[in-house]
Amino acid sequence: MNQSTAEYTPADEPSWLRCRVLSFLSTPYFDDVLRAKPVIAAPGFELVVRGGGGAVVGIMDVAVEGELATVETVAVHPDHQRRGIGRALFAAARERARAAGARTLDAWTRDDPDTLAWYRAMGFAESSHYLHVYADRYTDPGEPDRAVAVQWPGLRPMALFLHAALAEERAMREQFARVHVCRRFALDLGER
Numbered sequence: 001m002n003q004s005t006a007e008y009t010p011a012d013e014p015s016w017l018r019c020r021v022l023s024f025l026s027t028p029y030f031d032d033v034l035r036a037k038p039v040i041a042a043p044g045f046e047l048v049v050r051g052g053g054g055a056v057v058g059i060m061d062v063a064v065e066g067e068l069a070t071v072e073t074v075a076v077h078p079d080h081q082r083r084g085i086g087r088a089l090f091a092a093a094r095e096r097a098r099a100a101g102a103r104t105l106d107a108w109t110r111d112d113p114d115t116l117a118w119y120r121a122m123g124f125a126e127s128s129h130y131l132h133v134y135a136d137r138y139t140d141p142g143e144p145d146r147a148v149a150v151q152w153p154g155l156r157p158m159a160l161f162l163h164a165a166l167a168e169e170r171a172m173r174e175q176f177a178r179v180h181v182c183r184r185f186a187l188d189l190g191e192r
Contacts, residue, residue: 003088008046008059013037015055016048023075028110028180040072043100047092049085051077058085060093062105069097069189071107090122098189105187110180124185131164134178146175 008016016037024032040046040061049058057080061073071093076085097105107124109115110132120126135147136159144157151157163182164172172179 003049003058003084005047005049005058005060005089005092008037008048008061012048012050012056016059019056019059019077020073020075022078023081026078027112027115038072044069044072045093045096045100047089047096049076049089051080058089060089062093062097064097064100064102067101067103069093069100069102069105071105074107086118087122094187094189103189105189107185108182109185110182116183119185122187124187126183126185128184129166130182131166131169131172132180132182133162133164133172133176135160135162135176136178139177143176 013036017034021033024030038061040063044061044063047060047062048056051057057077059073059075060071063070063072074086074089076089094105105124107119109119116126133147135143135157137144137157138159144160145151147160147162148157166181169179169181
């Protein structure tokens with residue numbers, strides 16, 4: 001398969017969304033579903049790899065603010081994984097971020113072994129951590145109530161997504177079924 005990257009175009013949106021959803025389905029981001037592609041403002045950029053029929057099979061969106069570039073989305077369609085598409089997107093993104101004036105490229109991700117291994121293989125170093133905590137009445141009817149100290153009359157929490165300090169990991173895992181360590185990976189892009 002040709003692994004050349006291209007600029008995202010609005011016509012790519014349906015297959016961009018499909019690629020992202022299917023890629024995330026077997027990861028801790030399985031329920032992070034979008035109905036529209038988020039806009040990445042310049043000088044950030046949006047890259048894709050298209051398959052034989054023109055459908056998007058790989059995506060990488062990068063926001064750039066000053067000297068920091070952040071990977072907002074990286075995904076490879078499951079039918080096209082382990083073929084170098086992610087590496088091709090990363091190589092192009094690294095160069096584009098550097099050209100945009102960024103000195104650091106970072107990404108935040110959850111505790112998925114394949115994803116963590118990929119970032120490490122790309123040369124990223126792990127740094128900051130915090131927790132993503134889900135409190136869901138359908139997992140355990142008491143979870144949302146345990147997560148909310150003060151409840152509004154007539155407002156019944158059904159599901160909550162919360163952030164917590166890594167130091168609270170043990171307590172969070174004792175109280176909630178779904179807790180992920182969110183990790184920051186950073187890569188020094190060197191001098192401009």
